[in-house]
Amino acid sequence: MNKKATKEKQVNKWAQREGTPYPLGVTSIGQDHACNFALYSEAATGVTLLLYAKGDTHTPCYRYAFDPAINKTAHIWHCRVPHSIMHKAAYYAYRVEGPDDPASGKRFDPGKILLDPYAEAVYFPPDFDREAACKPGPNAGKAPLGVIHTHAPAFDWEETVKPEHTHDTIIYELHVHGFTRHASSGLSPDKQGTFRGLIEKIPYLKELGITVVELMPVHQNDPQEEDYWGYMPLNFFSPNRSYGSSRKPDALMNEFRAMVKAMHQADIEVIMDVVYNHTAEGDENGPAYSYRGIDNETYYLLEEDRRRYRNDTGTGNVLNCADPAVRKMILDSLRFWVKEMQVDGFRFDLASIFTRNGDGSLNLDDPPLIAEISGDPAFAKTRLIAEAWDVSSYQLGVRFPGITWMQWNGQYRDDLRRFIKGDPGMVGPVMTRLYGSDDLFPDSAEYACHAWQSVNFINSHDGFTLYDLVSYNRKHNEANGHDNSDGMDQNFSWNCGWEGDKNVPEDVMKLRRRQAKNFCCLLFLSNGTPMFRAGDEFLNTQHGNNNPYNQNNEINWLDWGRKEENKEIFDFFKRMIAFRKQHPSLARSRYWRGDVQWFSPEGGAADIAADSHSLAFYLDGASEGDDDLYVMINARWNNLDFTIQEGTAGEWKRVIDTSLPSPDDIANPGDEKTIDQATYTVNARSVVVLIRERSV
Secondary structure: OOHHHHHHHHHHHHHHHHOOOOOOEEEEEOOOOEEEEEEEOOOOOEEEEEEEOOOOOOOOOEEEEOOOOOOEEOOEEEEEEOHHHHOOOOEEEEEEEOOEEHHHOEEOOOOOOEOOOOOOOEEOOOOOOHHHHHOOOOOOOOOOEEEOOOOOOOOOOOOOOOOOOOOOOOEEEEOHHHHHOOHHHOOOOOOOOOHHHHHHOHHHHHHHOOOEEEEOOOEOEOOOOOOOOOOOEOOOOOEOHHHOOOOOHHHHHHHHHHHHHHHHHOOOEEEEEEOOOOOOOOOOOOOOOOHHHHHHHHHEOEOOOOOOEOOOOOOOOOEOOOOHHHHHHHHHHHHHHHHOOOOOEEEEOOHHHHHEOOOOOEOOOOOHHHHHHHHOHHHOOOEEEEOOEOOOOEOOHHHOOOOOOEEEOHHHHHHHHHHHHOOOOOHHHHHHHHHOOOOOOOOOOOOOOOHHHEEEEOOOOOOOOHHHHOOOOOOOOHHHOOOOOOOOOOOOOOOOOOOOOOOOOHHHHHHHHHHHHHHHHHHHHOOOEEEEEOOHHHOOOOOOOOOOOOOOOOOOOOOOHHHHHOHHHHHHHHHHHHHHHHOOOOOOOOOOHHHEEEEOOOOOOOOOOOOOOEEEEEEOOHHHOOOEEEEEEEOOOOOEEEEOOOOOOOOOEEEEEOOOOOOOOEOOOOOOEEOOOOEEEEOOOEEEEEEEOOOO
C-alpha cells in the first residue's frame, strides 16, 4: 500500500472514531450509513446529542456526551453514530452546557432541548409548547426537533433550464399559503395554500405575464408565534411544513422542488424572501429554541449591559452577521437553496443588518457578509435583492455596500404615491423615478450602476394593497390586536373622497379604478425592474389593514372572486405587462439619456414648480430597435390639453388612456387609434400613451 492510501485510511479511521467538524448539521457518511453530527458552539463547556425514536419525543432512545478531547475541533463539536443505532432514530436535538450568566451574555440552560441550526427539516411533537421554551428548566417533549435522514430521494430535474430574464422581468410578490388558501382559488382542499397549489396557478401566472415569482418567507417558523407572514424564522434550512401537502420531510422538500421545476419549465424564475437578520427567539423574554441556548454571544448582537438584545430589526433580536460562524451559516443556507432547491435568487429582508459590526455600529466600507455573498461563485447568476434599510439605518442606493445588488426602491413607492395622490412639488421627483432613479443608482465612473438595480414598486406585503391605497386615508388594523398602533402611519394614500368599502358611490369607484390604472401604467412605463404584489391586478383588499402579519384568515387570503368583479383591472394589468415586454426601450440596462425629452402640457421644458401636477415625455426607441413613445400624465383634478411636441398629426396612435372604460383604456397590438391632431385632451387624473411605429 502506498503512503497516500495509508494516510487516507488513517484519516478515515480517525473520522470513524471522532466524527468530523464539517459539514455542520447531520449527514449520512460511508457505505455503512452511519451519521456524522457537527454543531458549532464557542462558549459551551459540554454538549450531548439526543436521538429520538418515532412515537416517543420525551425520552431519547440514545444519548452521546461529546468528549472535548475527542469530539471537538476548534469550536465545533462532532461525533459519528453507527447505523446500528441510527436506524432506530427519527429525530435529534442537543443539550448544551455552559455558564448561565446573562450579565456576561451567556444563557446556557442544560435542561433545554435545542434544535440544530442546520436541521433540514423540523418536527414539532404533539406537546410542543412555546411557553416551555420561554421558562428556565427542562422542556423535554415540548421542543422542536431536527429530523433524521432529511435528504430527500434523488429528485429528477430532467435537465430543466433555469430561466434568466432581462428587460421582460416582472416580479410578482406572493405568500405561498395566502395565494391559494381561499376557497375561491378553485383548488382542491389538499392543494390550497401549498407549493402544489402554486403549480396549479402557473397557467394564471403565464396569462398575466409574470416572469419572476418572489415568495414571501418559506423558512420554517414557530407555529405558536403570531407570524402568518413568515418573518420570524426558526430555522434557515428547512421549508415551512405548513406549505406542504405531506407532513413527511422528504416529500415536503420534493414538493418545493417540484414547484421550482414547474416554474422553470414555464420560464418563470423563483426567488425567496429571506430573513437572515433575526430569529423567532425574540428578546430576553423569548423562547430558547436553538441559537440562544447553543451560543448566545455568537449568534446575537447584545447591548452594552450584555443582558439585553439589540433591536435594530424591531422584532426583539439581531443576528450577529459580523461573526464568522453566523456568516458561514447564512452562506451555507443560501448555497443549500441554490444548489439543492434550484432557486434563482433572494430578496434579503432588512439587509442593512448585514453592515452591523459586533458592537452594533455600522460598517459601510466593506461588511464581510455582503462581500462574501457578492464574491461567491455559487451566486454568480443569482438575483440578489436588498431591502436596504432597518429600523435605524436607511441605506437605499449606493449607500448600501452591495453595489451590484438590486434594491427595493422605497423612494419610488413614496414619490409615485404622492404624485398620483396629488401632493404638490412631485413632478421633479417623479421624472427621476421614471428615468430609473439615477440619483440613487448613478452610472458615474465611480459607481457604474444600472437602471435595473432599482426594484420599482407601488405596493408590497408591507402596507396597503393597491385597492386599499385608493380606498383608505388611514389604516384600520384593529384586528391585529394592538389597538391600531401597529403598521405604517405614513401611507401617502387617498380614499378618492370616501373612506372604506361600504355604500361607496359609483363615481368614487370609477375614480378608484382609474387611479389603480394610473399606478399600474406608470409602474410599467418606468425604467428599472417592476414588482407588484399578488392580487393587486384584480383589486384584492385587506379592508384597510396595512399590517396583517398575524391574520391567517380571509384578510390575507386572496379572494379570487374579485378577479371577475374587477376584470377591467385584470385586463389592464395583463395588457400593460405585455406592452412593456413589447417595448424594451422602456426597460434598459442603462438610463434613457438623450433618448428622452421632458415637456410641460403646453410645450417647452417640464414644469417642476410646486403647483405643477402634470408632465409629458417623448422616448426615442431607435437605439433599442423599438418604436417611439409619447406619454402624457395628468395628476390634476381637471382636464388638460396637451400639445404633442414631437412629430406631426397622423404619425401617432393612442395605445393607452386610463380615463376610458375597458377595452378602450388599453389597445391590443393593431387596434391602436390614430391621433389626427397635434393636441390631446388628457382627462383629470389619467395617463395617455401614444406610439409611433418605426419601419424595419
